[in-house]
Amino acid sequence: MTDDLHNSVWEHLTPPRQPAATLRRSLAAGVVVIGGGLTGLSAAYHLAKSGRNVTLIEGRTIGWGGSGRNNGQVIPTLAAMEPAAMESRYGSRAEAFIHMVRDSAGELFDFIRAHDLDCDAAQSGWFQPAHSPAHLKLSEARVNAWQKHGAPAELLDKPTGDALLGSSHWHGGMLNPTGGHLNPLKLSHELARLCLKVGVDIYEHSPATFITRRNDQWEVTTPDGLLTADAVLLATNAYTSQNVEPRIERSVVPLTAYQLATAPLSEAQRAEIIPARQAISDTRGDLWYFRYTLDHRLVTGAALLLKAGAKSRLQALLRQRMETAFPMLTPLTFTHVWNGFVGITTDFTPRFHELGPNYYAFTGYNGRGLALTLPIGREFANKINGQTCALPFEPPREIPLHGLVKRVARSRLILTRLQDKQRYKP
Numbered sequence: 001m002t003d004d005l006h007n008s009v010w011e012h013l014t015p016p017r018q019p020a021a022t023l024r025r026s027l028a029a030g031v032v033v034i035g036g037g038l039t040g041l042s043a044a045y046h047l048a049k050s051g052r053n054v055t056l057i058e059g060r061t062i063g064w065g066g067s068g069r070n071n072g073q074v075i076p077t078l079a080a081m082e083p084a085a086m087e088s089r090y091g092s093r094a095e096a097f098i099h100m101v102r103d104s105a106g107e108l109f110d111f112i113r114a115h116d117l118d119c120d121a122a123q124s125g126w127f128q129p130a131h132s133p134a135h136l137k138l139s140e141a142r143v144n145a146w147q148k149h150g151a152p153a154e155l156l157d158k159p160t161g162d163a164l165l166g167s168s169h170w171h172g173g174m175l176n177p178t179g180g181h182l183n184p185l186k187l188s189h190e191l192a193r194l195c196l197k198v199g200v201d202i203y204e205h206s207p208a209t210f211i212t213r214r215n216d217q218w219e220v221t222t223p224d225g226l227l228t229a230d231a232v233l234l235a236t237n238a239y240t241s242q243n244v245e246p247r248i249e250r251s252v253v254p255l256t257a258y259q260l261a262t263a264p265l266s267e268a269q270r271a272e273i274i275p276a277r278q279a280i281s282d283t284r285g286d287l288w289y290f291r292y293t294l295d296h297r298l299v300t301g302a303a304l305l306l307k308a309g310a311k312s313r314l315q316a317l318l319r320q321r322m323e324t325a326f327p328m329l330t331p332l333t334f335t336h337v338w339n340g341f342v343g344i345t346t347d348f349t350p351r352f353h354e355l356g357p358n359y360y361a362f363t364g365y366n367g368r369g370l371a372l373t374l375p376i377g378r379e380f381a382n383k384i385n386g387q388t389c390a391l392p393f394e395p396p397r398e399i400p401l402h403g404l405v406k407r408v409a410r411s412r413l414i415l416t417r418l419q420d421k422q423r424y425k426p
């Protein structure tokens with residue numbers, strides 16, 4: 001399996017687009033945004049809207065990283081950080097950040113509607129079913145925690161959850177109606193279109209190869225060009241290369257996550273399986289998750305312990321999971337298999353980094369970045385514009401023995417799978 005996007009169902013469902021030009025000259029830019037994923041695009045948009053002169057450079061094409069490869073679930077929570085953990089990690093700033101997460105899905109769908117972005121967006125809700133009766137207690141605790149902070153989360157009992165899913169595999173769970181799903185590659189393309197509209201200069205196939213400070217300015221070098229800037233945002237996340245910014249590369253672990261799309265489901269199957277088309281990701285650490293595409297496929301995915309023979313092992317694993325949950329899918333066919341890097345931080349917390357005067361980066365979506373990229377990009381703009389931000393900007397925390405951690409990170413999956421089988425204890 002290669003690293004390109006060509007096997008992705010999103011590529012199949014997204015009209016081809018003419019990439020922007022390659023940077024082939026020296027330019028004075030007010031702010032340089034490095035990385036054409038949703039974080040970089042959101043930052044560029046908000047900066048340009050605030051009157052800044054902005055140039056965005058992308059090493060490949062817009063949405064080439066996690067933003068164009070993900071499952072497209074718009075989820076207003078973090079993967080491994082509940083409101084209580086946010087309170088102890090961020091202290092007096094926690095409430096602002098909790099609200100940012102709480103409102104993130106609704107805000108993204110509102111933004112898509114307000115700007116008429118064509119990305120197959122469906123605000124059909126996000127449901128997190130409990131994978132054991134005991135885990136319904138975990139769902140209840142999460143609903144209570146989020147309701148305390150004003151989120152419209154609700155607890156569904158097993159019969160109601162079964163009806164929503166068209167499956168008796170789960171045991172009820174947490175529903176948040178502000179969530180849903182979309183085509184993430186289309187969203188990336190549409191956000192790039194919006195950036196151009198507000199005056200952002202975009203260059204593709206123009207990777208930053210060197211970033212240096214000279215005469216109180218930043219210089220960003222690409223293979224054929226040079227940008228001089230007052231401020232730089234590094235939005236390369238799990239795709240950060242060691243040569244460009246080792247401090248960020250070593251503060252995040254890029255975990256390979258695989259995605260698979262089924263052939264389109266029949267009308268009868270669709271009437272039974274998740275008939276109202278919510279986005280689903282359950283309470284397992286090794287998640288079971290699904291969502292419909294516009295052309296009625298289910299997109300799911302998984303992580304693997306070993307890369308060898310990934311494609312056939314994945315299909316066997318996901319076939320077994322999906323046929324267990326939805327027996328009427330048997331026999332199941334997959335048409336697209338692709339992968340991407342999820343950026344994991346060792347404590348699973350997101351963080352802004354200050355790398356020098358007016359030089360910033362963000363890492364740590366930990367697999368839940370889609371809804372958050374919009375407000376995180378806005379935070380970057382606020383920081384550059386001297387306004388208050390929800391989270392502190394901190395020095396990067398490089399992971400000791402990073403090379404080794406990267407190699408063994410996948411083995412954590414063994415522990416996660418064991419934990420998933422254990423009884424939940426509140």
Ligand SMILES: Cc1cc2nc3c(=O)[nH]c(=O)nc-3n(C[C@H](O)[C@H](O)[C@H](O)COP(=O)(O)OP(=O)(O)OC[C@H]3O[C@@H](n4cnc5c(N)ncnc54)[C@H](O)[C@@H]3O)c2cc1C
Nearest residue numbers: 035037038039059065066067070071073208340368369370
């Ligand atoms: C398989 C998978 C499934 C996921 N599913 C979900 C989901 O359902 N819901 C959810 O909320 N989140 C999900 N995520 C996480 C989500 O996709 C990410 O959090 C989000 O896309 C991060 O966006 P970003 O813009 O920060 O980074 P990216 O989208 O990764 O963008 C980084 C960009 O930087 C570019 N780049 C790298 N180096 C350079 C350089 N030197 N110069 C110029 N450009 C450079 C890359 O080409 C890339 O385009 C998933 C992630 C993966 C991989």
